[in-house]
Amino acid sequence: MRGSGFLWGVSTSAYQIEGAVDADGRGRTIWDQFTRNPGAVANGDNGDIACDHYRRWPEDIDLMTELGVGAYRFSLAWARLLPGGIGQPNEKGIAFYDRLIDGLLERGIDPWICLYHWDLPQALQDRGGWANRDIAGWYADYAALVAARFGDRARAFATFNEPGVFTLSGYGGGIHAPGIKDSNAMMAAIHNVARAHHAALPVLRATGVPVGVIGAFWPMRGERPEDAGGAMMMDMLFNWACPDAIVTGAYPPMLPMLMGDVIEEEDLSAETAGADFIGINHYAPMYIRTNEAGEQELGAPPADVPLSGMGWHIDPPAFTAMLETVAERYPGVPLYVTENGIGLDEPDGDLNDSTRVAYLRDYLGALADARERGVDVRGYFAWSLLDNFEWAEGYAKRFGLVRVSPDDLTRRPKQSFHAYRNAIAAGVPSRSMPIGAI
Numbered sequence: 001m002r003g004s005g006f007l008w009g010v011s012t013s014a015y016q017i018e019g020a021v022d023a024d025g026r027g028r029t030i031w032d033q034f035t036r037n038p039g040a041v042a043n044g045d046n047g048d049i050a051c052d053h054y055r056r057w058p059e060d061i062d063l064m065t066e067l068g069v070g071a072y073r074f075s076l077a078w079a080r081l082l083p084g085g086i087g088q089p090n091e092k093g094i095a096f097y098d099r100l101i102d103g104l105l106e107r108g109i110d111p112w113i114c115l116y117h118w119d120l121p122q123a124l125q126d127r128g129g130w131a132n133r134d135i136a137g138w139y140a141d142y143a144a145l146v147a148a149r150f151g152d153r154a155r156a157f158a159t160f161n162e163p164g165v166f167t168l169s170g171y172g173g174g175i176h177a178p179g180i181k182d183s184n185a186m187m188a189a190i191h192n193v194a195r196a197h198h199a200a201l202p203v204l205r206a207t208g209v210p211v212g213v214i215g216a217f218w219p220m221r222g223e224r225p226e227d228a229g230g231a232m233m234m235d236m237l238f239n240w241a242c243p244d245a246i247v248t249g250a251y252p253p254m255l256p257m258l259m260g261d262v263i264e265e266e267d268l269s270a271e272t273a274g275a276d277f278i279g280i281n282h283y284a285p286m287y288i289r290t291n292e293a294g295e296q297e298l299g300a301p302p303a304d305v306p307l308s309g310m311g312w313h314i315d316p317p318a319f320t321a322m323l324e325t326v327a328e329r330y331p332g333v334p335l336y337v338t339e340n341g342i343g344l345d346e347p348d349g350d351l352n353d354s355t356r357v358a359y360l361r362d363y364l365g366a367l368a369d370a371r372e373r374g375v376d377v378r379g380y381f382a383w384s385l386l387d388n389f390e391w392a393e394g395y396a397k398r399f400g401l402v403r404v405s406p407d408d409l410t411r412r413p414k415q416s417f418h419a420y421r422n423a424i425a426a427g428v429p430s431r432s433m434p435i436g437a438i
């Protein structure tokens with residue numbers, strides 16, 4: 001629905017839905033590798049088949065058409081386009097995205113293309129991945145290929161999905177691919193992601209397509225006085241480090257000291273920085289604890305609050321507040337909510353996801369509140385169209401508006417699918433939108 005001026009969409013990412021990991025010359029990625037590490041992913045799950053979107057994409061476009069979305073945000077698997085990360089392009093991988101993009105445009109759905117949603121080619125990880133300074137150049141070359149092949153049809157480019165998550169969890173905490181626990185590597189990864197955005201920006205912008213970045217924005221809370229410092233540190237590293245460096249060219253004031261010699265003179269500047277929009281992924285507040293060794297770790301939400309199946313605090317006013325905070329921090333940059341949704345433990349046959357319907361109603365209400373307070377939020381993309389591979393949680397937690405049967409991959413819309421269709425038909429988010437039965 002674009003007539004209303006508000007853009008409605010759904011979001012997915014390549015490794016979480018495509019499957020077909022060996023098809024048509026795709027190279028291996030760090031998630032193909034990481035999922036093989038014993039104990040790394042719940043139930044030993046992996047994305048080998050996922051939703052088989054690589055083959056079933058026409059059916060998935062039909063679902064989007066039924067929803068009435070104006071845009072679809074998906075990510076490109078770098079290793080389908082460049083199996084070795086650099087070097088020779090893989091025409092068959094490019095052709096897959098050509099078909100997908102053309103299929104979307106035929107249905108009047110805008111392709112919102114994210115270049116990186118965590119699935120680095122393993123060949124580049126073998127050379128240090130995001131911790132290697134050379135990656136800014138490798139990424140810029142990949143971006144040039146994307147610009148050349150898809151710049152004529154993309155409606156938006158996002159350089160990265162949630163740098164805060166894949167640098168902290170992948171290189172600091174080791175709970176995501178590539179599974180490294182090394183704070184120096186983590187700092188280097190943060191900085192090289194920012195450098196990569198700066199390096200790729202000119203070639204992507206030359207296409208005339210708006211170029212933004214997508215961040216995970218979680219309010220950080222420390223319940224006890226001794227947790228406050230850790231929560232501030234996490235806020236800086238997770239929420240703001242990369243977005244600040246990408247949008248303004250400068251890190252939050254304290255950070256360069258902590259990053260030390262990772263930063264070289266003239267690496268980043270206000271002139272080479274920039275984003276034409278910011279994508280906001282928001283789910284919940286995060287609770288940070290300082291343990292006895294003085295380290296920060298994930299704490300539990302307070303005992304009496306409502307929780308999602310992921311154990312995340314359902315707190316719609318925190319969403320309104322976060323939208324206001326981001327808008328104040330980056331004045332004049334339009335915002336789009338590029339992910340929001342709820343993960344649940346859903347029994348297979350049950351399509352009555354009334355908890356998700358209530359979540360959608362309340363979070364869209366919170367978004368409407370932010371707009372009323374003057375925040376320039378121009379669109380909302382639900383996470384996610386399909387039940388999919390939820391990283392370290394495997395397939396145990398479900399985020400989809402559509403159930404994907406683990407047995408035969410059939411798609412069945414849940415109650416939330418119909419509720420979201422009603423919301424879209426209403427035009428703009430409001431407190432009174434008729435979302436349907438809960």
Ligand code: BGC
Pocket residue numbers: 013016161162165216281339383390391399
């Ligand atoms: C990620 C998605 C993920 C979702 C739910 C975001 O951090 O971008 O890939 O599935 O949150 O955990």
